[in-house]
Amino acid sequence: MREIAKLVVVLALICGISATILTVARQNLALKIEQQSDFYVRGPALERLFSKPASELLSNKISISAGDNSYPVFYLMDEGKITGLAIEASGTGGYGGNIVIMIGVDIQTNQIVGMEIIQHSETPGVGSKVEKSSFRKQWKGLIINESMKLTSQGGQIDAISGATYSSKAVVNGTNQIVGLVNDHRDEIMSLIKANSK
Amino acid sequence: MDLLLLAIGAIFVNNILLAQYLGNCPFCGVSKKLSTSIGMGVAVIFVTALASIFTWLVYYYILMPYDMVFLQTLAFILIIASLVQFVEIFLKKQSKALYNALGIYLPLITTNCAVMGIALLNIKQGFSFFEMIIFSVASAAGFALAIVLFAGLRERLMVSPVPQAMRGTAIALVTAGVMSLAFLGFYGMVQ
Amino acid sequence: MEFKKVLLHGLWKDLPPFRLVLGLCPALAVTSSAEMGLGMGVAATFVLIFSNMFISMLRKVIPDKVRIGSFIVVIATLVVLVEMLMKAYFFPLSQQLGIFIPLIVVNCIILGRAEAFASRNPVFLSMVDGFSVGIGFSISLTLLGSIREILGAGSWFGVQIFGDSFEPFEFMVRAPGAFICLGIMLGLMNFYSRMRGETLIQV
Numbered sequence: 001m002r003e004i005a006k007l008v009v010v011l012a013l014i015c016g017i018s019a020t021i022l023t024v025a026r027q028n029l030a031l032k033i034e035q036q037s038d039f040y041v042r043g044p045a046l047e048r049l050f051s052k053p054a055s056e057l058l059s060n061k062i063s064i065s066a067g068d069n070s071y072p073v074f075y076l077m078d079e080g081k082i083t084g085l086a087i088e089a090s091g092t093g094g095y096g097g098n099i100v101i102m103i104g105v106d107i108q109t110n111q112i113v114g115m116e117i118i119q120h121s122e123t124p125g126v127g128s129k130v131e132k133s134s135f136r137k138q139w140k141g142l143i144i145n146e147s148m149k150l151t152s153q154g155g156q157i158d159a160i161s162g163a164t165y166s167s168k169a170v171v172n173g174t175n176q177i178v179g180l181v182n183d184h185r186d187e188i189m190s191l192i193k194a195n196s197k
Numbered sequence: 198m199d200l201l202l203l204a205i206g207a208i209f210v211n212n213i214l215l216a217q218y219l220g221n222c223p224f225c226g227v228s229k230k231l232s233t234s235i236g237m238g239v240a241v242i243f244v245t246a247l248a249s250i251f252t253w254l255v256y257y258y259i260l261m262p263y264d265m266v267f268l269q270t271l272a273f274i275l276i277i278a279s280l281v282q283f284v285e286i287f288l289k290k291q292s293k294a295l296y297n298a299l300g301i302y303l304p305l306i307t308t309n310c311a312v313m314g315i316a317l318l319n320i321k322q323g324f325s326f327f328e329m330i331i332f333s334v335a336s337a338a339g340f341a342l343a344i345v346l347f348a349g350l351r352e353r354l355m356v357s358p359v360p361q362a363m364r365g366t367a368i369a370l371v372t373a374g375v376m377s378l379a380f381l382g383f384y385g386m387v388q
Numbered sequence: 389m390e391f392k393k394v395l396l397h398g399l400w401k402d403l404p405p406f407r408l409v410l411g412l413c414p415a416l417a418v419t420s421s422a423e424m425g426l427g428m429g430v431a432a433t434f435v436l437i438f439s440n441m442f443i444s445m446l447r448k449v450i451p452d453k454v455r456i457g458s459f460i461v462v463i464a465t466l467v468v469l470v471e472m473l474m475k476a477y478f479f480p481l482s483q484q485l486g487i488f489i490p491l492i493v494v495n496c497i498i499l500g501r502a503e504a505f506a507s508r509n510p511v512f513l514s515m516v517d518g519f520s521v522g523i524g525f526s527i528s529l530t531l532l533g534s535i536r537e538i539l540g541a542g543s544w545f546g547v548q549i550f551g552d553s554f555e556p557f558e559f560m561v562r563a564p565g566a567f568i569c570l571g572i573m574l575g576l577m578n579f580y581s582r583m584r585g586e587t588l589i590q591v
Contacts (some may be wrong), residue, residue, distance in 0.1 A: 018465035036479040097323035218417035270490040271464040310494045362579035370571030377566040
């Protein structure tokens with residue numbers, strides 16, 4: 001009995017100590033990790049969307065929650081006015097899991113300035129074609145007030161042949177962003193104002 | 198249809214051993230005889246299926262809600278290690294025959310990166326519960342297939358005139374490379 | 389004398405993964421470029437040194453029955469720590485190595501050194517052992533990575549070293565190339581040991 005007690009105590013102690021160390025380490029590193037992942041993963045996409053250096057844009061970040069999800073939103077300021085938004089969402093239903101996309105919106109004209117793929121694990125050479133500019137450029141200039149569909153369903157986006165699932169996932173992600181911009185516009189604006197002060 | 202493609206993809210196209218490089222230690226270690234490799238293959242399928250279910254549930258119902266995703270690695274290895282112990286005790290009590298057949302492979306499985314790797318891939322790919330079960334069983338079956346085929350080749354290699362320096366693991370790895378080349382032929386079969 | 393022996397044994401006598409045939413998965417998976425090989429080697433060395441240190445410190449406290457379990461907890465803690473540090477300071481590399489960082493947990497070299505050396509030797513010597521084996525592992529992985537990257541992509545540490553006329557031998561950076569390259573290296577290593585009159589450890 002005493003032996004078993006000793007086993008349990010030693011194991012519990014080791015687990016406890018290691019959990020403490022890790023929690024402390026995470027508290028100290030979490031911010032740094034987020035900055036790094038913003039810089040390397042979202043930075044290039046933001047640069048392409050707004051043609052400004054990522055270092056200017058990355059700090060303009062808020063987070064908005066709708067339903068169960070929380071969406072990172074980056075904004076572009078021009079002489080004190082908000083001119084553009086870049087919203088990230090994760091489109092479900094891809095062939096290799098979710099596809100994370102980012103869409104830039106010109107806030108005055110409601111036009112989409114571009115769509116960027118942040119992260120995907122689609123089959124190389126097939127589903128990975130969602131990254132190609134020939135597919136992505138279809139987004140440019142679309143007005144962000146109605147949900148999008150593939151042309152096969154009477155919509156405006158041509159799917160990549162052989163990769164319907166991947167294309168659908170991107171459209172799913174887009175529709176989340178469309179919904180967010182239309183339903184939560186005032187909330188986004190007030191959050192940005194509070195943040196930029 | 199999709200689930201079938203997922204399964205075929207996991208067994209042939211992205212074979213866990215020959216395309217994803219996971220589980221090579223037991224691959225070289227216990228593939229000298231056909232009978233032991235079959236035992237190992239079955240044991241891996243069994244443990245992988247159980248481990249994937251447990252780790253998936255723990256990830257989505259404990260780690261995610263309580264914001265402890267960073268403890269993923271620690272949690273998974275503990276689940277796998279205790280699961281293996283538990284299975285060993287259970288088999289010993291309940292089924293002597295099965296224990297005699299699989300028992301000696303179980304401790305080896307704790308440090309088999311295929312099991313842990315499949316558990317991590319399930320999360321990384323964002324699979325649903327059913328997809329997760331299909332994917333893990335199929336991947337483990339792919340492991341079993343590769344190790345059994347390989348053992349067949351290796352039994353022949355034992356009696357072949359291989360240069361002295363290449364004997365053992367060296368020629369085994371080269372053979373595995375040729376097998377992996379053959380499996381590349383399945384590439385493009387799925388989507 | 390003992391110190392020198394422990395310091396040097398990981399560099400030739402127990403050189404992983406060639407002489408000590410353990411840790412094959414990372415040796416195959418992350419050696420498609422020299423940089424990835426080196427990154428993996430350094431990460432594994434960090435874990436090895438500190439896991440040997442803590443396990444040696446705890447060797448009298450840990451009961452024999454839960455030995456392996458305790459080792460795994462110590463190693464897993466260190467691996468999670470490395471995972472976080474790499475994400476915070478070497479983000480692109482950590483994305484490339486992907487699931488192979490958490491998989492250091494099941495790398496047989498680390499558990500093997502804990503069991504064979506750290507659990508029965510004093511703290512300092514165990515750290516030296518971890519250092520030695522870790523450096524050996526890093527050198528091997530960087531070497532393999534260099535060979536595969538130079539032949540398969542025509543570059544070394546990402547720097548192009550051949551002119552435009554070089555057609556990369558793409559086979560080398562794919563899975564079959566990994567197996568065959570490691571197999572041939574292992575054969576050459578055996579050949580060299582035999583010339584030096586050493587006995588082979590593998591059968």
